[in-house]
Amino acid sequence: MNPADNNIYLLQTEWNIQGSSYATEINAQLAFVEEHGLHNWKGQEPADSRSELALEVLSLLKKANREGTIDNFRASYPPAHAPFLNIIQEQGQNIENLCYINDNTIAFIIGSAYEKRRAYVLTNRNIEKLSDSIQAIGRSHQNNIYAIAKTNSITTHKNWEGRRIAEFKLPPVATLPISQLIPFNDGLSVLLISSEGIYLLTTSGHTLIHPVPDPQDQEWSSYIDMEHAALSYDNDLIAVGDQTSAHRLLNRFGHHLATIAPQSSFPHYALFSKDGQKILLNSCHLYDGVTISVPTASFTNLYPGLTSQTIIDKNCRVYAAVATSELYIFGDAAGHIQAFDQEGKKCWHYFVGSTITSMTLSEDEKTLWVASCSGMIHKLKLNEGQRDNHTIGNGKHYEEFRVIFWKNEPQPLVW
Secondary structure (H helix, E strand, C coil): CCHHHHHHHHHHHHHHHHHHHHHHHHHHHHHHHHHHCHHHCCCCCCCCCHHHHHHHHHHHHHHHHHHCCHHHHHHHCCCCCHHHHHHHHHHCCCEEEEEEEECCEEEEEECCCCCCCEEEEEECCEEEECCCCCCEEEECCCCCEEEEECCCEEEEEECCCCCEEEEEECCCCCCCCEEEEEECCCCCEEEEEECCEEEEEECCEEEEEECCCCCCCCCCCCCCCCCEEEECCCCCEEEEECCCCCEEEEECCCCEEEEECCCCCEEEEEEECCCCCEEEEEEEECCEEEEEEEECHHHHCCCCCCCCCEEEECCECEEEEEECCCCEEEEECCCEEEEECCCCCEEEEEECCCCEEEEEECCCCCEEEEEECCCEEEEEECCCCCCCCCCCECCCCEEEEEEECCCCCCCCEEC
16 A cells, blocks of 8 residues: 555544544433433533544545545545534535425525625535525425515515516615515515514515514614514414514414513524424523424414413524424524424434524425535435434434535535
8 A cells, every 4th residue: 555545544544433433422422411411411521533634634525526526535534513613613604595496406595694695506416506686585385486585676486497476675774684585375475584674575565574663762773683583384374583572473464463472581483383283482592592382273263362382492592493294303503403293302313513504394304404604505314314323413314415615615515
């Protein structure tokens, strides 16, 4: 064996031995904490000591991308998060607005709402850059309706790049950084979520539905932090909130139905169950949070009243979430993806690292795409078994591949 090949062999061996050992240790810790609580953990904190190997492995990854040998590289070097923390801190960036198109294709945005954004389509491992004028994208829960925000307007379309349904003027706000778009199932209305307020757009105009204007306050502003909204799958209910509000439930026209106090300090995220029977409300404090489930029938009866709550989780500060037919899948501030059933039983967890910024689920519920502020998109195959002994998590899932969009890299890297 020549010296160069020997060095690569030693690098690969060290990467795999240490990666497997770290995953084993941290999975054991997570299992203990799950059963006994973090305060009872007396062992040493597992540490991934491969940071000194990261630059060499990254160089080989770039070579594999140039030469088209990504599959072989991945088999030799299962991916990891911790060894690249220094690079991620310098070059990571938010990836948001993940939108499912078909089993192999998603659209997404790179950049936060207050930054210059770039829109892309990912088909298998092929990456296509879209028009520079696109600021935000969103997909309806049903009927394959897509909303696209450009410089001066928002349009809805039947199917991706399909016929235009409607065009909406943007609210007259000087700076309107759009966090999220949620089109209605008919494409004739759109929820626009922004730090300058949450708007309901219709073909006849727009309405500020959150926060509620105060006509007595001459200094009142629509600016909000931790803005969020959700739309039920049948589009009959809207949930809205921000850092200084309570959780608010509205009807499809934006009329107020109910207020729910947050279980933690600040409302942070909302999600409707797929069958429309529950609304999940997450509130946070620092990096922790509490998520409750409330029956939507509590708000749609003639005499609405809060009849019951179920605590789903007491730990996650939720940044992104999807609902399956049976589960709620949360992406949290610490880079964990966690699944719960409708009674709050934790079913599995999977770690990708860095704050989760967006998720989208295939229609058959077998593929989950996850993005984070690390500048990565992870394509996960659910319930198809684990791929290697480097996986951090107890779910029977594996990562098919990840795409890395780092600021100083001229081209995305597939791993």
